[in-house]
Amino acid sequence: MKDVFKHYHIGHFINQPTNPTEFEVLRFDKMVEPNVDDFHKHSFYEILWTEKGKSRQIIDYNEYEVKPNSLFFISPNQVHRFEEWKPLSGGTILFTEDFYLLNRTNKDALFELSFLDNLYANPCIEFTKKAFAEILNLIHQIEAEQNRKDKNPTIIQAYLHILLAQVQRHIDKQRETAVSKKYLIQFKQFKTVLEQHFAENKTAKFYADKLHITQHHLNLICKETTNNTATETLRARSILEAKRLLTFTSKTISEIAFELNFTDSSYFAKTFKAFTKQTPQDFKTKMSEKYRTR
Incomplete structure (x- = not known):
């Protein structure tokens, strides 16, 4: 069955369509408008973090409000449209499945995260200011490593694992009973x-x-x-x-x-x-x- 939507990889979102990169982190205030269709699909995962401002995301006919102190998750193959990002303070982390699983023997590790690849979960996760400060600290460490001339993908991956594990712990605390x-x-x-x-x-x-x-x-x-x-x-x-x-x-x-x-x-x-x-x-x-x- 032919897909009616264009699939984009991370290179398209930095306006380098031939770049095979598997990881990127960008701040909204430094981000150049990507040359992609309004409605599209990703071949990668995306985490939007919002420190200030509000906006909207549309994923498969569901409209979500993006609020301060929140993370918003977009998984591969979801039909997505980002309404506004310029008024926001924050940024985006883009990574592929292969990057996340780099050097890992457990290939089900991504499946264990309930908030990814889940049509039934709310992709917008809100935090208290204190909890979000911990999230931001991890994001800043990812940014710092990514900006080093001698950046190490293994170190970036480790910080990403910790970040997503923190999010899962936050979600598990909100649930009365955790899914096995x-x-x-x-x-x-x-x-x-x-x-x-x-x-x-x-x-x-x-x-x-x-x-x-x-x-x-x-x-x-x-x-x-x-x-x-x-x-x-x-x-x-x-x-x-x-x-x-x-x-x-x-x-x-x-x-x-x-x-x-x-x-x-x-x-x-x-x-x-x-x-x-x-x-x-x-x-x-x-x-x-x-x-x-x-």
């Missing part, structure tokens, strides 16, 4: 396979078999992680793609239903309305006016 790391890893493995096959409209059993677990266990993982069943998670992914195609392409509703392997356009329309409370045509009209004419 085993379930979190399995859910994100499920999501990885889902990204490869969602357009085929496969059943939950198909994914359970791919993961070598029972369908019952897959349901348990999804319920524990997102409070949705595996089937609801599958359908939500199909509807998200339908929303993207309705908004950003000129494809007809029948063409989209066929592309996402629904049995027919009427069943697609019924399913879409059950999820969104709107018909596909009403959604297409509303979102095209909102996002494609600006």
Whole structure:
């Protein structure tokens, strides 16, 4: 299935598209406007830190307010638009999965972080001034190392690990019951396979078999992680793609239903309305006016 959005790597965000860099840290007041489409996808993770000012981020039709003393996380393959960044005091940290996992034997380390690669988590995490001061101290150490002539990627990576571990500890304190790391890893493995096959409209059993677990266990993982069943998670992914195609392409509703392997356009329309409370045509009209004419 051809993606309708451009994918950008870190080099594009420093206006060096041929630069294969896997890590960068930039302050908003020194940042040059990147030459990227309004709506786009990243091949990397991004952490926005905000010390002062307010702005908005849009990720897959969800609008979020960016506030002071907060971090905002954007994961690969999310459709993203940054409304305003110039009025903000703070900056952005960009890193690839390979950079984070550099020299690490545990390749599931990123999956253990509940706030990354998670459609169901709020990507904006707010801190008290005291807690945010600790976060800023780590960011300043990352900046200082990145700006050295003899900078060491291993040292930068170590600071990044500590930063993300601090964020996870903050999140775990807010939750009444923590999701087990085993379930979190399995859910994100499920999501990885889902990204490869969602357009085929496969059943939950198909994914359970791919993961070598029972369908019952897959349901348990999804319920524990997102409070949705595996089937609801599958359908939500199909509807998200339908929303993207309705908004950003000129494809007809029948063409989209066929592309996402629904049995027919009427069943697609019924399913879409059950999820969104709107018909596909009403959604297409509303979102095209909102996002494609600006």
